[in-house]
Every structure is written in structure tokens, then in C-alpha cells.
Amino acid sequence: MTIKVFGHMAPDTDSTGSPIIWAWYLSQIKGTPAAPVLLGEPNTEAAFVLDRWKLDKPAIVDGVEPGAPVVIVDTNNPAELPAGINDADILEIIDHHKLVGGLETKGPINITVRPVACTATILHDLMGADAAKMPEAIKGAMLSCILSDTLEFRSPTTTAADRTLAETLATDLGVDLSAYASEMFAAKSDVSAFSDAELIRMDSKKFDVGGKTFRVSVLETTAPEIPLGRKASLMETMKTVCTEDGADEVLLFVVDILREEATLLVPNDVVKTVAEKSFGATVAGDHVVLPGIMSRKKQIIPALTL
């Protein structure tokens, strides 16, 4: 039975590329039938990466069958996985997020979580000497995952392991790292085709803070004027999103990759309080600029206070 390898439900570059990389390793190197699948439509950057490296777009599935053999990469959070995930036969978990609890396995399996910026960096490490056998497209996917998750090494989640590996891969592939990263970020910034609700949910995770549930959404972009130009309608749409998704507030951070700052939309007094208490900011109008804030995992979530 072919093993399905997948990441989380809102596939960004790491959650699209890492399943492709690991399924290649399992099937081509370990001789274990495996295929990457996606739990949703890849974002515009991930779609660009598939196209650039001529990688087949993995099939999109909306669930897993009980007993089906699966490998989970880039998350350990049941909320970001299909409802019946614990009924599947989870064979391996490879991730770089904090342990949230909730996933269960039938027996002892391989679990590897490392505090690096990118799942693909862990995959490279796990491959050992076999990494040298990666074809160009797989190396390209790996490079893309690292550039995406580190925002070209600007994110404070970046480790020496991520950076060294990406630089080695770029040299090896004959790719101008900065030029390629700019192309990727331009693809990610091309969000004009999305509705307000789609933008809010595109890269979003729910967290409980002080008894309230926040949908913490991040839009990483080199063209902040696109989402910020739609500020008013985005804030109006937050109400609907909250009702539909069972959240109290949406915190939408527009991360300007090049200026290395985030703009948080402030639709009401609750979010104003959160912004002031969490980031020591002074909020005057309907948004606030937070210099240096790039990472939800490392800077936003640990700071959130109500």
C-alpha cells in the first residue's frame, strides 16, 4: 500500500515541497512505495516552485482512510490535519514546530522534531549520505522550502544549518540565491486574485490566549500595499471569519519581507489591547507597524498577551 506523505492543510512551500522530497527519498532510495499528497490548494509561492522545478503537483486529498499508512511532515498538530488522523497508520512524523499534543500512534515510530527553520533541513539531515543522490528538481524543492521558511535568512527562526544547506544547494544548482528568492517572494505576494476571507485563512493558525481564541494570520509579502490597500474590507470580513471558524478575533500580520517589519490590522479595542500588551506598541488608528517582527512561531505567539 502506497504511503501518503503530507504536510498541513494550508500548503505553503515547505508543506508542499517536503512531502515531495520525502516521498522521493522513501520510494527512490528506501524502495518503499510512497507518494506526496496535499491537504489543500498550494499557495501561489508553492505553485511557482512546482512550476519552476517541473515537479508534478501532488494530488489534493480531503481526508485519510482508517488504517492508511501515512507520513506527516511540517506539523504535529491534529487541528491542521484531517479529522481521522489518529485512525490512520502514522508511520513517521518529521516537524519543526512546538509539540502541541494530540497525535497518537499505534506503536513506536520514528519521530524527529528539530528547532530549525525548515522541515526540509531536517529531511536532508535524515537522508545522510543519500542526500547526494537527489536529482535537480528535489534539490530545487529543498532550496525553495528553506528560502521560503527563512524569508531568505531574514527570519529569526533561521539556524546555521538552514543557511549553510541552502547556500550549498544554490551553488550546486547554479542558482543565484537572492534572485531566485525574489522570484519566489514575488509569486507569494501575488495575492490580488484572493478574496478577503481567503487571504485571512491562507496562512493562519488558531491559538488560545487568556481564555480567547485568536486566529493568527500572517501574510508574508514583498508588496504589502496589495493587502494593506484592502484594509477596510479585510477588517470587515474578520467578523464573518470569526463566526464561521469559532474564533474570537483575527490578528492579521502583513509581514514586509524586505523592510523586515509587520503591520498588524487593528479592527477593535480587543486587538488594540493585544497589540499594546504583547508588543509594547502605541496604537493610534486601525493598524500598527511592528519593526523587526517576522516570525509567528518565534516572535508573535510567545509574545501574545491579553
Next chain:
Amino acid sequence: MTIKVFGHMAPDTDSTGSPIIWAWYLSQIKGTPAAPVLLGEPNTEAAFVLDRWKLDKPAIVDGVEPGAPVVIVDTNNPAELPAGINDADILEIIDHHKLVGGLETKGPINITVRPVACTATILHDLMGADAAKMPEAIKGAMLSCILSDTLEFRSPTTTAADRTLAETLATDLGVDLSAYASEMFAAKSDVSAFSDAELIRMDSKKFDVGGKTFRVSVLETTAPEIPLGRKASLMETMKTVCTEDGADEVLLFVVDILREEATLLVPNDVVKTVAEKSFGATVAGDHVVLPGIMSRKKQIIPALTL
């Protein structure tokens, strides 16, 4: 602040030795202050191992303080750890059991779970080339952990990695592997000093099966006549243990290491049904011999049916 390294609450050889090994690695090789601690009195085999390799007995602690830096080895089960474990600062988890869910970390950390027989085997792998720097006592602890968890390679949990490492360590230490394993098992079998309740709880884990809670206890021994000679009073004591520990039944398996079989005590019809349904056994009296059954993890738990 010194990192506390510990295993589960009923310290056997692996849960005593692995904290010692990893605290040595952290403090002596990585330069990070770390100390092994125990969450209970080590069993007789673990006490023998400490004595044999002249290792200091780690301090026994009964809890962890909020925010205290800790490394957890040989379990990922909150039920086998102090109540406030998720309030501690969990820095790393290294284990070889199935993921049960429930542990949470504040940020991304190192988590390594591998389906091998023994935590110490994983520790050796994680050390890489630094393993060569282990002093004799640490090597002795590592050898002991593997011999204990594999029952000298008789347990079906044994992998080639466990076996090869133990054989290499024994050669390196100039230890006769089989003779040393026999000494360890003799120490483990010397349980005459313990009360019935202590015997039942010595190596025991709670599992829910078909709506009932079972305390699944294992006594690995080369002298099964010691516990089996106390069959009647052990079965009487099971009632008290069930009441005190919130369990419905005790399943006590006396594992004969040398004959490679388990004897399950059958105090009542519920346990009789479990024995017959789970192991296809025919139960006539107050116990049943199960040939080949050695491992709770690999053979008992997966089979349990009500």
C-alpha cells in the same frame, strides 16, 4: 540553571541509566550543566547496575518546578511523569515508545523517537562521534540498558542496532555479555523483599481496553517461582491495588526470561476472558502460560481485547 534529565516514575535500568548517560553527554561534551534525577526508587536490577559501574545513585525527586529546564528520556506519557510536567521547560524528549499525546512544549525543541528496544541505543546514535569519548562507567550503563530492555536480545523489540551496539560495548569493556546479563537478571529476580502491592506496581502501566482500565504489570525474572509462589496473596492484593489506583483489573504477567514465556495470573472471569480473547489461550485454573510472550509493548498491549 542545571537541566534535570529523567525517565519515567518506576525507574528500571533504562530509565535510570539513560538519564545518567545523557546528563554526562550534556554536561561533559556539550558543556551544558545537567544532572540525572529519578522519579522513584530504582528497581533491584537498576540498583545492581549503579553499584557494578560505581555510578552515583541520582537524587530522587517527587516533582518538577514550573519553568524548570528538563530533558525527558524513555517516555512521552504524561501519566508516567510528574503532574506539572507541561509547566516545566521541556528542552528535549528522547524515547522509544508509541506517541500517546499529552506532552506540550513551549517552543520547537529536539524530539527523537525511534522504534528500537532501548533509549540508550538512540542516545548513542545522537552522540555521533562523541560516543567514543564515553568513560567506562557510561559505556557500562549503556550496555546494561540494552541488555535489560532486550532481555539479552530475547525480546521481539530487539533491533540490529540494539544488538550490534551492545556487543560492541561488551567487547570494548572486556565484559562477558551473557555472564553479565545473567548477573543483571538475577538482581532483577531478587524480589522477595517486596510486598505484593510493590510487586504489582513495580513495572506497570495503565491502559484502557474496551471501556475498562487495566493495570498491565510485568515481572521479568529468571526465578519465576518467587512471584508464582505468592500467587494467591498477589491475586488477593490486586483488589486493593485496583481500588487505590482507579483500575478495573490487574493483568500480572510473570515473564520467564530464560524459558521465553509469560505466566498470566487469572484471579476472575474478566481476566479469564481477556486471556482467552487476547492470546487464544485456554484457561483452566488461576493462571495460564503464554509461550513466547516477552514484550508488553510489542506483544501484550497490541493483543489486548475484552
